[in-house]
Amino acid sequence: EVLPGRLLWAPLTSAAPAGFLGDFVRAIDLCRSPAQGPEVPPVGYRVTHYHKKAIGRSFGPFGLDVLLRFCRGLHTLLRSSGRVALGTAPGDVEERTNAAVLLGAYLQLMEGCTVEQIVAAVGAEDASLKFVCSWSRKDRPEPRRNLSVADCWEGLAMGIRMGWLDAACLDTEVSTDLICSRWREWVATYDCCWIIPGFIMVGADPVTTATDPNPATFTAVFPPLHPDDTRSLQDSVSCVGEMSPVSEYSVPLEKRLDPTEPLGRPSPPKSEVDSVATVCKEYNIALGTLAKDKEKGAFDFVTFLRNAGVSTIVRTNYANEPGMPKSGGYVSAKFKAHGMAHHDIFILDTHGGLPKRSDVGKALHVCPSGKPSGGAVYVHCKGGFGRSIMLACCLAIDRLDVSGSALLGWVRMVRPGTVNTPQQELLLQSFRGRRDVRRFAGLRTQDGPSELCASASLSGRPSDAASPKQCCAMQ
Numbered sequence: 001e002v003l004p005g006r007l008l009w010a011p012l013t014s015a016a017p018a019g020f021l022g023d024f025v026r027a028i029d030l031c032r033s034p035a036q037g038p039e040v041p042p043v044g045y046r047v048t049h050y051h052k053k054a055i056g057r058s059f060g061p062f063g064l065d066v067l068l069r070f071c072r073g074l075h076t077l078l079r080s081s082g083r084v085a086l087g088t089a090p091g092d093v094e095e096r097t098n099a100a101v102l103l104g105a106y107l108q109l110m111e112g113c114t115v116e117q118i119v120a121a122v123g124a125e126d127a128s129l130k131f132v133c134s135w136s137r138k139d140r141p142e143p144r145r146n147l148s149v150a151d152c153w154e155g156l157a158m159g160i161r162m163g164w165l166d167a168a169c170l171d172t173e174v175s176t177d178l179i180c181s182r183w184r185e186w187v188a189t190y191d192c193c194w195i196i197p198g199f200i201m202v203g204a205d206p207v208t209t210a211t212d213p214n215p216a217t218f219t220a221v222f223p224p225l226h227p228d229d230t231r232s233l234q235d236s237v238s239c240v241g242e243m244s245p246v247s248e249y250s251v252p253l254e255k256r257l258d259p260t261e262p263l264g265r266p267s268p269p270k271s272e273v274d275s276v277a278t279v280c281k282e283y284n285i286a287l288g289t290l291a292k293d294k295e296k297g298a299f300d301f302v303t304f305l306r307n308a309g310v311s312t313i314v315r316t317n318y319a320n321e322p323g324m325p326k327s328g329g330y331v332s333a334k335f336k337a338h339g340m341a342h343h344d345i346f347i348l349d350t351h352g353g354l355p356k357r358s359d360v361g362k363a364l365h366v367c368p369s370g371k372p373s374g375g376a377v378y379v380h381c382k383g384g385f386g387r388s389i390m391l392a393c394c395l396a397i398d399r400l401d402v403s404g405s406a407l408l409g410w411v412r413m414v415r416p417g418t419v420n421t422p423q424q425e426l427l428l429q430s431f432r433g434r435r436d437v438r439r440f441a442g443l444r445t446q447d448g449p450s451e452l453c454a455s456a457s458l459s460g461r462p463s464d465a466a467s468p469k470q471c472c473a474m475q
Contacts, residue, residue, distance in 0.1 A: 311375025352423030
């Protein structure tokens, strides 16, 4: 029993143990909204904007919306039933791994348990289960698994401790639906999310989202020149946005996989280590036909960033990468013209997509301090999953002096699909705190209190870390 007399953890079983008096439920069935009936298929791992086949063999961890819906669902069931047994599909270790993360989230958010208490109650076997790397391809041998269930629990503990995740959002069905829908809306419309609420936002190159045929995405990177400007998407992107020619920030000729290949069409990889790590969005609709199909309610990207408090943009991708629109990328001067700082820290999406030491050093130098007066930073690569998240995590570790392993677990839940090579996972896990990041970047190490004070949560509420409740399992 995880919570004596109240909650039983029975993984890989389809029925309650003999003699159990209470409700038995498959854990992932609690991830449904109350408005969804039992006929709705069980929740599965997904990455918004990408086809299920592109995900490969990756299976989790589930996103923030699924996690919160589970916590609310279990909380409601325990209140009505008094005693619940949680199971997972027999023989399905992947489902068990995801369910273990969800259970740990509930115990932290609703019962105030520490990670150590959860490991003792749930078991070391479940804590040590691991997830395959994001985007792991089925046509290649499975890489070593690095992210564990315990890492995800540590990430949640960090989020709660920092005030980024507030149990108050689970008080009612309405409050839970509100934060889940808000999180999904940002991902669906702008393909981005907060990694550290109010300070670090990570996402895709805005040009890839604006030109995505998906009608839910925004249409213009920059505001129109005039309030009554009603030009088409083609105009708003290529004229108002002033898309840059491919040559403005293209992969240098000497660094391409095949130096004889023309711009914009890199040659096929010579080996797995030279492969482009991320998958590409598909653009099957002509750019000029998108305006009439797009929703008109979304703000342009600059207005969205301003409303979110972002003052600095960091771009890590080149214009001629596979998956970038043929029209190229945006002109950075346009962001500066709108009063936003812009910095280019180009990182090749090959050999694991790792930043160089100088890249990390530059990011730590040019990005805001994390204090409220400094504004927030938006870091992007092509898809917003690999190179951008690595720089963002290095920045977060430096400003907050937190563990890279915990941060790896956190970002994989708040932005599913992130950290997309084993090399990236291992580099993050090697950082125990600020000193390690600064040492990697070749900077003078320093101790002292964290520079960033948590000022916002993913629910939009001010941070108000309450004292944790005592874990019933350890009484």
